[in-house]
Amino acid sequence: MASASPPPPSTSLTSQQPPSQLPLRAMPGSYGWPLVGPLSDRLDYFWFQGPEKFFKTRADKYKSTVFRTNIPPAFPFFGDVNPNIVAVLDVKSFSYLFDMDLVDKRDVLIGDFRPSLDFYGGLRVGVYLDTTEPKHAKVKSFAMEILKRSSEVWLRELLSNLDKFWETVESDISKNDAASYMFTLQRCIFSFLTISLAGVNPSVSPDIAENGWKMLNKWLAIQVIPTTKIGLLPPLEEIFLHSWAYPFFLVAGDYKKLYNFISEHAxxxxxxxxxxxxxxxxxxVHNLLFVLGFNAYGGFSVFLPSLIGKIVGDNTGLQERLRLEVRKICGSRSGLNFRTVNKLELVKSVVYETLRLSPPVPLQFARAREAFKISSHDAVFEVKKGELLCGYQPLVMRDANIFDDPEEFKPDRYIGQTGSELLNYLFWSNGPQTGTPSQSNKQCAAKDMVTFTACLIVADLFLRYDKVTGDVSSITTVEKAKLV
Structure with a gap:
């Protein structure tokens, strides 16, 4: 680890820090001329540079990981959406996003832009509530209790749906020499999560069983497209995808079906x-739908292909090491449980390292409750009351002051005492991996279930197969286990 001092391991990383001896510096960056500045930054973000280069070039230009800039959507049909942000791009400054004494999380899931409340039945669901709002404690407690109760069926339903997933993959490979597994995986995730979280099997409704996951895909896409780089021909993407918020009526029929399904059966x-x-x-109903559709289904749909792709595309011997660990500790699928999975040190480290380099939610936001001083590794800056802080996590999680060889995927990074300490700075869940979700914070209620589920999927893979080859979108070969 590099010499700069990281924040201490704490769920309130900033409040525990002693008064900084670092120099107070005027915050660099600017928002440019009205209309012109936001539009220029938007074109850089979506078109000329892309999100990562957008933030990195400005950090290099200002020689600072904290600076002011604009972030899309910025122009022209977003009403009173304010594109002005304070970028925080190192672990130390990023940690301020989780200090609930300093920042407000009200309506900032996607920055200053919030989709119409019609997407959630006219309600501000839990993710849009700040911890100071009375309703937040009720909704967060509800979500945590759902997860607690789901633990009784979580393992069984996951393994059952993985059976169907791998059967489909094997069948597709035999027919087509390759299996594009994204949609198959999403169907698996949807069925498993619906049973585990809502307590109802999608099969009670043929339409939901067949199309529920597709409905969620459309519902999610319509909300986030205005702020997301898709990769189409730039002029067309800018004109048709990034210039306005999409109306709820495009998915109203699907959402009503999902609502009625939950209302009638859960x-x-x-x-x-x-x-x-x-x-x-x-x-x-609406909060359960959001937890199921946006948090769980949406999060796994982004994260699991990254994890599977990293493992099946590896040619360094990682698969053999994972296979040996899994079979030594678990033995067979009957040996898969919370206790044995917790012993899979290499599997867990691979999951954590994937979350570091490919966080499911790349952008995180918070608004300053009052004026305060924020510290990077190099300097202290003054933040004004009401300013919106934005952290681009793929860069934050490659902070060279915290992580050795930060650009490299290191499967063993989180093994041992030093590796365990690094979990204090793994922030994929809206807080440190060592943190605990509660009513008083905004950390993902399913933080531990996500990592456990990912480890189960990896373990199950190597109890089924000796080797799997492919990439983030398709699997080309599977070699069934000879001895398990």
Whole structure:
């Protein structure tokens, strides 16, 4: 680890720090001329540079990991959306996004842009609530209780749906010499999550069983397209995808079907929200749908292909090492459980390293409650009350002051005492990996279930197969296990 001092391991990383001895520096950067500056930055972000180069070139220009700039959507049809942000691009400054004494998380999931509340039945669901709002504690507690109860069926349903996933992959390979697995994986994830979180099997509704995951894909895409680089021909993408917010009516029919499905069949979970946490039935349905569709299904749809692609595309011997560890500790699929998976040090490290380099949510935001001083590794800056802080996590997680060889994928990075300490600075879950989700913070309620699920998927893979080859989008060969 490099010499610069990182923040201490704490869920409130900033409040524990002693008064900084670093120099106070005027914050560099600017927003440019009205309209012209935001439009120029938007074109750089989406077209000329792309998100990563956008932030990196400005950090190099200002010789600072903290600076002011604009971020899309910035122009022209977004009403009162303000594109001005303070970028925080190192671990130390990024950690301020999780100090709830300093920052407000109200309506900042996608920066200053928020899709119409029609996407959530007219409600501000939990992710858009700040911790100071009374409703936040109720919704967060509801989500954590759902996850706690789901642990009874989580393992069983995951393995059952993985059976179907790999059967489809093997069949596609035999027919086509390759299997594009994204949609198959999403179908698997949707079925497993619906049973685990909502307590209902999608098969009770043929339409939801067949198309529910497609409905969620459309619902998610319509919300985030205005702020996301897709990769189409730049002029067309700018004109048709990034110039306005898309209306809810495009997915209203699908959302109503999902709402009715949950309302009619997830009675036990909905009664939990009403009786134990004081939510109305409508609030319970919409918040459950968001947890299921946006947080869980959306997050896994982004993260799992990165994890699978990293493993099946490896030619360094990592697969053999993972296979040996899994079979030594678990033995067979009957040996897969919370206890044995927790012993898979290399598997867990690979999962953490994938989360470091490919975080499911690259951008995280928070707004300053009051004026305060923010510190990078090199200097201290003054943040004004109401300013929006934005961290681009793919760069933050390659902070050379914290991570040795930060650009490299190191499977063993989190093994041993030194590796365990690095978990204090792994922030994929809206907080450090060592943090604990609670009513008083915005950390992902399913933080531990996500990593456990990912480890289970890797372990299951190497109990089934000796070797798998492919990439982030397709699998080309599988060699079934000879001895398990």
């Amino acid at each position: 009675g036990d979970v909905l009664r939990l929200g009403e009786k134990e946490f004081g939510l109305t039935r409508d609030e319970s």
